[in-house]
Amino acid sequence: MNFDIIRQEAYDANMQLPKLGLVLFTFGNVSAVDRSRGVFAIKPSGVPYDELTPASMVIVDFDGNVVDGKLRPSSDTKTHAVLYKHWEGIGGIVHTHSVFATSWAQAQRDIPIFGTTHADHNTVDIPCAPPMADAMIEGDYEHETGFQIMNCFTERGLDYREVEMVLVGNHAPFTWGKNAAKAVYNSAVLETVAQMAMYTEQINPAAPRLKEALIKKHWERKHGPEAYYGQ
Numbered sequence: 607m608n609f610d611i612i613r614q615e616a617y618d619a620n621m622q623l624p625k626l627g628l629v630l631f632t633f634g635n636v637s638a639v640d641r642s643r644g645v646f647a648i649k650p651s652g653v654p655y656d657e658l659t660p661a662s663m664v665i666v667d668f669d670g671n672v673v674d675g676k677l678r679p680s681s682d683t684k685t686h687a688v689l690y691k692h693w694e695g696i697g698g699i700v701h702t703h704s705v706f707a708t709s710w711a712q713a714q715r716d717i718p719i720f721g722t723t724h725a726d727h728n729t730v731d732i733p734c735a736p737p738m739a740d741a742m743i744e745g746d747y748e749h750e751t752g753f754q755i756m757n758c759f760t761e762r763g764l765d766y767r768e769v770e771m772v773l774v775g776n777h778a779p780f781t782w783g784k785n786a787a788k789a790v791y792n793s794a795v796l797e798t799v800a801q802m803a804m805y806t807e808q809i810n811p812a813a814p815r816l817k818e819a820l821i822k823k824h825w826e827r828k829h830g831p832e833a834y835y836g837q
């Protein structure tokens with residue numbers, strides 16, 4: 607079977623991560639899904655970005671089993687697999703250890719919605735899923751991370767089609783989107799918003815949340831019926 611299209615999509619999206627300053631060395635990974643065949647292409651584990659080729663992307667099913675490819679898939683593969691399996695609208699997933707988003711994850715804090723940059727992309731604080739319980743760490747850690755993310759969204763009543771990013775406590779961010787390129791875009795947005803929020807708190811520890819009316823205005827300008835560009 608030929609998986610060239612998703613291999614190329616995953617490769618192109620992975621190569622954006624170092625260009626956007628979202629990864630160092632081999633940190634992070636992107637995947638792209640082919641739902642008609644129930645598989646996704648993901649970065650091989652531990653391979654530097656400048657050594658990647660489209661052919662090196664590993665093809666995996668929604669249970670994390672390798673279907674095609676010579677290399678070992680990313681160690682985060684099972685987290686991607688859980689999200690693809692249960693959130694059927696997702697076309698691509700990104701995991702990075704980008705500095706500012708990861709700092710909020712390590713601090714186990716949601717990123718507060720302080721300004722309109724945040725509201726252009728989300729109407730809520732960016733959620734931080736709680737760190738994993740000890741019993742889960744001993745189990746299938748990457749698989750459980752997928753459920754940790756999904757449980758966080760269920761408990762908070764969040765829709766993954768509206769909030770396309772999450773922090774995993776003590777770990778780092780995951781983002782997703784209709785395709786791998788949109789997931790990368792969301793990863794870059796998250797990193798910028800995380801940086802702005804950190805500086806905001808440093809400059810003014812009592813900085814207020816953005817008013818609901820402004821959140822609504824900015825969100826609708828970008829995503830409502832009058833939106834002037836599609837994402």
Ligand SMILES: O=C(CO)[C@@H](O)[C@@H](O)COP(=O)(O)O
Nearest residue numbers: 632633634635651652680681
């Ligand atoms: O989360 C982590 C490490 O904490 C991984 O994403 C990172 O090391 C990249 O691993 P892979 O090279 O994709 O196996």
